[in-house]
Amino acid sequence: MSKAFVDFENVWLAYNDELLAQENFAVEDINLSVNQGEFVAIVGPSGCGKSTFMKLTTGLKMPSKGRILVDGQPVTGPLKISGMAFQAPSLLPWRSTIDNVLLPLEIVEPYRSNFKTNKEAYMARARDLLASVGLKGYEDKYPWELSGGMQQRASICRALIHEPKMLLLDEPFGALDAFTREELWCTLRDLWEAQRFNVILVTHDLRESVFLADTVYVMSKSPGRFLVKKEIDLPRPRDLEITYTPQFTDIVHELRSHIGAIRQTTLQASA
Amino acid sequence: MSKMKSKTIERWSPWIFLVSVVLLWEVICSGFGVSEFIFPSPSRIGQQLIEYQDVILGHAWRTFWVTMVGFFIAIVVGVLLGFIIGSSRIAYAAVYPLMTAFNALPKAAFVPILVVWFGIGAGPAILTAFLISFFPIMVNIATGLATLEPELEDVLRVLGAKRWDVLVKVGLPRSMPYFFGSLKVAITLAFVGTTVSEMTASNEGIGYLLISAGSAMQMGLAFGGLVVVGVMAMAMYEIFDYIERHTTGWAHRGSQN
Numbered sequence: 119m120s121k122a123f124v125d126f127e128n129v130w131l132a133y134n135d136e137l138l139a140q141e142n143f144a145v146e147d148i149n150l151s152v153n154q155g156e157f158v159a160i161v162g163p164s165g166c167g168k169s170t171f172m173k174l175t176t177g178l179k180m181p182s183k184g185r186i187l188v189d190g191q192p193v194t195g196p197l198k199i200s201g202m203a204f205q206a207p208s209l210l211p212w213r214s215t216i217d218n219v220l221l222p223l224e225i226v227e228p229y230r231s232n233f234k235t236n237k238e239a240y241m242a243r244a245r246d247l248l249a250s251v252g253l254k255g256y257e258d259k260y261p262w263e264l265s266g267g268m269q270q271r272a273s274i275c276r277a278l279i280h281e282p283k284m285l286l287l288d289e290p291f292g293a294l295d296a297f298t299r300e301e302l303w304c305t306l307r308d309l310w311e312a313q314r315f316n317v318i319l320v321t322h323d324l325r326e327s328v329f330l331a332d333t334v335y336v337m338s339k340s341p342g343r344f345l346v347k348k349e350i351d352l353p354r355p356r357d358l359e360i361t362y363t364p365q366f367t368d369i370v371h372e373l374r375s376h377i378g379a380i381r382q383t384t385l386q387a388s389a
Numbered sequence: 390m391s392k393m394k395s396k397t398i399e400r401w402s403p404w405i406f407l408v409s410v411v412l413l414w415e416v417i418c419s420g421f422g423v424s425e426f427i428f429p430s431p432s433r434i435g436q437q438l439i440e441y442q443d444v445i446l447g448h449a450w451r452t453f454w455v456t457m458v459g460f461f462i463a464i465v466v467g468v469l470l471g472f473i474i475g476s477s478r479i480a481y482a483a484v485y486p487l488m489t490a491f492n493a494l495p496k497a498a499f500v501p502i503l504v505v506w507f508g509i510g511a512g513p514a515i516l517t518a519f520l521i522s523f524f525p526i527m528v529n530i531a532t533g534l535a536t537l538e539p540e541l542e543d544v545l546r547v548l549g550a551k552r553w554d555v556l557v558k559v560g561l562p563r564s565m566p567y568f569f570g571s572l573k574v575a576i577t578l579a580f581v582g583t584t585v586s587e588m589t590a591s592n593e594g595i596g597y598l599l600i601s602a603g604s605a606m607q608m609g610l611a612f613g614g615l616v617v618v619g620v621m622a623m624a625m626y627e628i629f630d631y632i633e634r635h636t637t638g639w640a641h642r643g644s645q646n
Contacts, residue, residue, distance in 0.1 A: 173543075176543075176547045177547075178543060178546060178547060196546050196547045196548070196549055197547060198547070198548055198549045200547055201547075202543060202544050202547055203544075204540045204543075204544075206538070206540060208538050208540050208541040208544065210541075210559065210562070210563075211639040211640070212562050212563075212565075212637070212639045221545075221558065222548050224558065225545060225548045225549065225550045225554050225558070226548040226549055227549065260639060262639070276544075277544075280548070
């Protein structure tokens with residue numbers, strides 16, 4: 119059909135058989151196609167199934183109905199071509215920053231088999247990656263010696279070290295203060311500009327989604343459905359200044375009104 | 390300056406407290422003229438310790454190595470069982486209730502049974518030390534393995550990590566602070582187990598010394614035996630505390646800063 123890199127065709131998911139029998143779905147009728155190298159953001163109220171969507175994309179969960187193709191292949195199990203980062207950096211406290219970043223290489227093939235022989239090369243790769251997010255000089259520090267923003271940078275490096283084709287981010291900047299968050303937007307933007315991997319960013323920050331993404335999807339809450347697809351045609355590369363232009367604000371407002379509409383309808387439904 | 394001073398006081402506080410307790414004890418015993426058959430004074434206990442030092446040393450050595458053998462078995466069995474029940478939900482559900490019931494049994498009650506099986510001697514003492522001390526080790530290893538952040542597990546599973554990878558890379562290192570913490574508790578319990586067993590099922594060891602000194606009304610010697618067990622347990626506790634602080638410092642970062 120299309121040459122989409124990630125392709126959801128009428129995907130439904132219920133968490134277990136019981137819920138399936140009751141037709142109680144966490145996400146419903148998801149149709150989505152993401153092109154190679156596209157930056158996609160998914161926004162919606164909390165509890166709307168955004169994280170479920172991530173689990174479907176990585177193959178950690180199988181859809182109850184419909185099918186998911188990634189890179190032309192049906193997803194049948196965990197997808198090693200993806201890297202993930204979450205709101206909590208979840209770095210291992212007994213490993214130094216660089217060893218944390220190297221962790222995926224100790225697990226995923228083909229790196230796993232030759233990890234010992236190529237360790238020097240991988241160390242160099244990890245150092246470069248850390249330097250590119252501004253963590254030069256912190257390689258041998260332990261996670262608890264880093265600030266929250268630095269830990270999150272290291273966490274993103276860990277997600278990227280095995281050069282995944284797809285980066286999945288689940289509210290990665292949610293726990294950071296506003297200044298650090300904007301700094302990390304730029305870090306992510308630069309990484310993406312340089313490597314052009316696919317990104318699926320789950321967030322509830324509309325400015326974040328508009329600033330970073332090519333396409334923003336708005337999701338509704340229970341059932342989780344995609345309501346709106348919005349292409350962001352702001353020119354790239356984007357600078358932080360762009361977030362203060364009327365053009366940018368208009369898009370954010372438009373998306374905001376969709377979210378507002380969702381809230382109203384759910385309130386009416388529950389009333 | 391004053392911060393330095395309070396640090397020095399904190400460092401020496403256990404010794405200061407110990408000395409004050411001993412002094413108070415001495416003063417009360419001599420001041421009220423308490424009979425040494427009822428409650429011997431520290432000086433009397435010290436005198437007896439020196440007088441019988443050869444005998445006490447022999448018994449103390451016996452208690453020490455018996456405890457260490459039992460404790461070593463407890464580490465092996467505790468780590469293995471903890472690993473099994475911590476790494477599988479089914480094993481956890483199946484084994485845990487029975488283990489809790491077993492742990493509730495008084496271990497002294499096992500001594501007569503062990504005597505029937507192994508006779509009087511080191512056997513029952515080693516096994517009592519083992520039975521009493523493996524439980525905390527097992528529980529702590531299992532807890533360390535079972536309480537893994539789900540997100541971290543997702544990160545690794547996506548990469549194709551097997552259950553074993555997650556256990557070895559994350560679970561085991563994570564449970565190390567729990568493990569060393571449990572060793573500190575377990576070693577003191579092991580001394581309790583050995584001593585209790587020796588009191589009824591041995592002709593050697595501090596437990597035996599306590600019983601024979603008591604029946605001969607040598608209260609100073611009996612108290613001396615208690616002091617020796619206490620000192621041995623405390624010394625081992627400090628050793629494991631030292632090892633813990635120097636191997637899993639990452640888990641105590643708050644107190645280091």
